[in-house]
Structures are given as structure tokens and as C-alpha cells.
Amino acid sequence: MYDVIILGSGPAGLTSAIYTTRADLKTLLIAGVKWGGQLQLTTLVENFPGFPEGIQGPDLMLAMRKQAERFGTEFIDEDFDSVDFSTQPFKVTVAGKTHEGKAVIIATGAETKWLEVPGEKEKIGRGVSSCAPCDAVFFRGKNTIVVGGGDSAMEEATVLSKFADSVTIVHRKDSFRASEIMQKRVLENPKIKVLWNSEVKEIKGEGKVEGVVLFNNKTNETSQMPIDGVFVAIGHIPNSGKFKDIETDEAGFIKVHDHYKTNKDGVFVAGDVHDSHYKQAVTAAGYGSAAALEAERWLEGMEAS
Amino acid sequence: MADLTFTDQNFADEVLQSQTPVLVDFWAAWCVPCRIVSPIIEELAVDYSGKLKVGKLDVDANGTTAQNYGIMSIPSVVLFKNGEPVKTMIGAQSKDNYKKEIDAALAS
Numbered sequence: 389m390y391d392v393i394i395l396g397s398g399p400a401g402l403t404s405a406i407y408t409t410r411a412d413l414k415t416l417l418i419a420g421v422k423w424g425g426q427l428q429l430t431t432l433v434e435n436f437p438g439f440p441e442g443i444q445g446p447d448l449m450l451a452m453r454k455q456a457e458r459f460g461t462e463f464i465d466e467d468f469d470s471v472d473f474s475t476q477p478f479k480v481t482v483a484g485k486t487h488e489g490k491a492v493i494i495a496t497g498a499e500t501k502w503l504e505v506p507g508e509k510e511k512i513g514r515g516v517s518s519c520a521p522c523d524a525v526f527f528r529g530k531n532t533i534v535v536g537g538g539d540s541a542m543e544e545a546t547v548l549s550k551f552a553d554s555v556t557i558v559h560r561k562d563s564f565r566a567s568e569i570m571q572k573r574v575l576e577n578p579k580i581k582v583l584w585n586s587e588v589k590e591i592k593g594e595g596k597v598e599g600v601v602l603f604n605n606k607t608n609e610t611s612q613m614p615i616d617g618v619f620v621a622i623g624h625i626p627n628s629g630k631f632k633d634i635e636t637d638e639a640g641f642i643k644v645h646d647h648y649k650t651n652k653d654g655v656f657v658a659g660d661v662h663d664s665h666y667k668q669a670v671t672a673a674g675y676g677s678a679a680a681l682e683a684e685r686w687l688e689g690m691e692a693s
Numbered sequence: 694m695a696d697l698t699f700t701d702q703n704f705a706d707e708v709l710q711s712q713t714p715v716l717v718d719f720w721a722a723w724c725v726p727c728r729i730v731s732p733i734i735e736e737l738a739v740d741y742s743g744k745l746k747v748g749k750l751d752v753d754a755n756g757t758t759a760q761n762y763g764i765m766s767i768p769s770v771v772l773f774k775n776g777e778p779v780k781t782m783i784g785a786q787s788k789d790n791y792k793k794e795i796d797a798a799l800a801s
Contacts, residue, residue, distance in 0.1 A: 421729065421787045428725045446725045465729075466787060483789065513766035513783030522724055525753075526765040596763060617765075 390416045392683055393480050393489035394461075395468060396627075398425025399669045400659025401495035402452040403676030404683075408493075409459035411684045416489065417461050418468045418482055424449035425497045426624070426660075427669055429519040431547060436669050448669070473633055473652050490690065491654045491683045494631065494642060495676060498624035498660040498667075503535060507591035508618075515597025516618045520547040527552045527617045533600065535588055536621035537561060542570035544619045549579040552617070557582045560605060591618055626661045639664065648679040654690075656683050696738035697748030701755045707748070709776040714799060715746040719762075719769045721753045726785040730768040733788045737795070745795065772798050 392408045394401045397419035408415045427433065430445035439448075457463070464482050472479040477488040500518040502508055508516055517523040520534075524547050532552045534545045537559040548555045557574065562584045564571050574580050583602070589610070590601040599614045626640045635643040635651040642650055642662040650657050658679035659672035699707055699717055708715045718734045720727035731749070738747035752759040752767060762771060762778060772780040772795060780798045782791065 422726060422785050423729070424725075483787075513769065514763065515765055517766055519766075522726065523766045525721070525723075526759075596765070 389477060390414050390462075390487065390489040391687055392416075392491045392493060392680075393418065393478065393487060394493045394495060395471075395480070396420070396425070396495035396497055396659065396661070397423040397453070397463075398427065398449075398495065398497045398659060398672060399452065400497070400661075400672040400676035400679070401425075401493070402449070402456045403673040404493045404495060404658055404680040405456035405461040406452075406459060407677050407680030408683065409456065409461050411680070413684060413687065415461045416487055417456065417463050418480060419453075419463050419465050420467050421465065423463075423465055424453070429521060430543065431521045433669060452673075468630070471631060473631075473655055476654070478654065491656065491687055493656045493658055493676075493679045493683055494628075494634070494650070494661055495658045495672075495679070496627035496630075496661045497672075498626045500620065501623045501625045503588055503591075503620055503622065505588055505590050507593070508620075511591055511593065511597050511618075514595060515593065515616060516591060516620065518620050520544040520619055523617075523619075524548045524551045529553050530616035531614070532556070532617035532619060533558050533588070533613070533615055534619045534621060535559075536623070537564040537566060538621065538623065539566045539570050541621035542566045542574045544621045545574050545580050546570075546577065548617075548619060549577050552579070555580045556613075556615075558586045558588055558600075558602065559584055560587045561585065562606075588618070624660065624667070626664075628661055637664075648675065648682050654686060656680075656686075696735050697746065699748045699750040699755070699758070701757045704750070704755075704758045707746070708773050711746055711773070711776075713744065713746050715748070715773045716741075716795065717771045717773065718747075718749045719752050719759055719764045719767050719771065720749055721751060721767055723753075724767050727768045729785045730770065733791065734770070736788065737791060740792075741795065744799065774798070 391413035392415045394417040427445035432442040434442040466483045469481045528551045531554045533556045585606040587603045589603045592599040628640045641664045642657045656679040658675035770782045
């Protein structure tokens, strides 16, 4: 029996684990097969305080994991199958084995939102990607597009420009929502072009990406563009689908009640699975610490009663 | 049996001409998800000893083979039977998932 089971191993989950273990709470962290969350798919993180020269996303996650391990967090690097929050203790099933915990912190984060256009799904890994740092090297000398207008689209484009012959950012609006510094880097890069007011309607090609159908939402014109790679960076979907009894909003973000509690007593939430506003590594870590402190307080109340 | 190292040079002999099916993990040192898959591949080499030849191919050093098989994302784990790729698994997956796909492909 664990005091706390944490679901998720991004900045939110790992920070929670650092706090719960330091509070001497027996902690199990279900890290998932692809542990470390979205930062594992990035390169240089320049806005996490404490690293004046920046730090590589994967290095930051490894450091956080080591810190959580140092205080005794137990890790399972598998995806969980199901949860049962209906009775105490709560149950989490992983690879056929059930683990029990008095409190649960949900920190499952968010995953890539795909375009959901014809031709996309079957070409993921065959020219369609959501991770330029992982796949850019395969597009040396090729022509690519990046879809999106936020910080992650800017990063994808910047990383790709080091390998690809050309990078075109396709964005459905006429301005980016990305931070000024990231936008500036992209707009000053001679290899990167921008197509404003444009949407990808279809991805063409047999077995691999060969082109896209574009729609200009200002002029209502449809056009074809031959292309080798499509990098999708239009946002993320919260990983809340496995929690049947936990309230979410329409987009799937878990609803927060009074300091990182969910609608279920003893189940707390932290990070991108509830945060549709900030979505930063540092805010996720902050939520992780807050949820852990709330869980600790709740467990104290439970013992006292 | 431990896992093997495949290269552009030995690929034809070790993989394409192999009598037993071969599992090839296309990877690179800079690829973070590959580091997650790597120990799983080593376990699969032991688990399927005698039934399956298992090895890794570094795409940085062996670009020709990676390109021949249209590798555009890593890790890509490809199962070869009689010199033909019969199953491609793209992205880091759980050991159970790899086993499920391998068992299905070996049975067919």
C-alpha cells in the first residue's frame, strides 16, 4: 500500500514525487513507457529558472527523475491500464498488476494534437511527425512544412531549418501566438517562410508524404504543394481519457476544485492535464509541488480522523 | 543470445539472407526515445533466442540501409522475414506491444 500514487512523469509528476517523498510519504510513480513527457521531445529549454545557459529538455527530465529517485520514489516505466477511484484505497492497474494508494495525483500531461485530415494518420513516421528534434535529420536536403503558430511550432521550424532545404510554416491565422523571441528567430531565418491564413486539408502520397492540399481561408483558394515532410505543432490534448469518474471540461482538461483537488476526494491534479492556459515546464513543476502539499495535508487529515 | 550490430556492410548477409526472421532496431545516439527502446530490444534478444535474430542499426553510421527502408522517424523497429520487411513499429512502445506484434508476425 502506497500513501501516494502519481500518474505521469513530466515536470508535474516528478516534482510531486520529490515533495511527497521528502514528506516521508511512500510514493509510487507510474512513469509510462515514454517517460519524461513533452520535454523529452525538445532541445534547448531556455526559460526554466536556474539554468542561465539553458538546458536540454531530456537532460532536465533525467535530473528531475534522479532527484525524485534519490528520496525513494518507486518508478514503473509502463503505461497504466485503468484506475478505480470508487473506494479507498484507490487502485491503479499497470501491466495486469494492481497497486493501491491512499491518495492519487494525476499528472498525465497532454499529447500531440494531430491535424485529423485525410492521409495523415497512416503517414505518421513516414513524413508526418510531431518531433523535429527526433526526426529532422531524415529531412536533410528536403522540403518541409510546420503547421502551427505557437512556441512549439517556432521550435520545430528552427530545428528543421538546420537540416531541411526549406521550411514553410503554415498557420491558419495572420499572426503567431508564440513568444516574441521565438517569433523573431523564425522570421529572421532565411530558410523559413510563412504562409498566413492557410490550412492543411489533406496529406498526399503513397507510403510516404509527397505533398499537401492547402486552403487559404482569406481568399478561399485551394492549392497543392509538393512536400517531403509535415511537422504538426498545433497544440496538445489532455491525457484524461482513462479517468471515468473525474470531471473535465469539454476539451478534456480536468476541472480543478479549491487548490488542485479534483471532484473526487483524495485525487489531486497537476500540470498540463488540467492547465489549458500556461503549459510551461515551470508552471507544471509548480502545480506538482502544490498538488503534493495538498495531498500531504489531506493524508494528515485522514490519519487524524 | 545477445543482440547484434547491423551495418550497411553486413545487412545483406545478416538480415536479408537470414534463415530465421530478424528484428532490426533503427536508432541513433541523439534520439531520446531510442534510449527507452534499447534495453527492451536487448531483452527481446534473450526472450526470442533461437526463434528470432535481434539487432540494432545506427542510422547515423548506416544511412544507406535506413534510406533503403524509408526510415523517417526513430526508433523504428522492423521485422524481416525471408529478406522482406513484414512489420514496422514506429516510435517507442512497451515490451508487451513489441511481443504482441512479433508473435503475430511470426505466426503468420
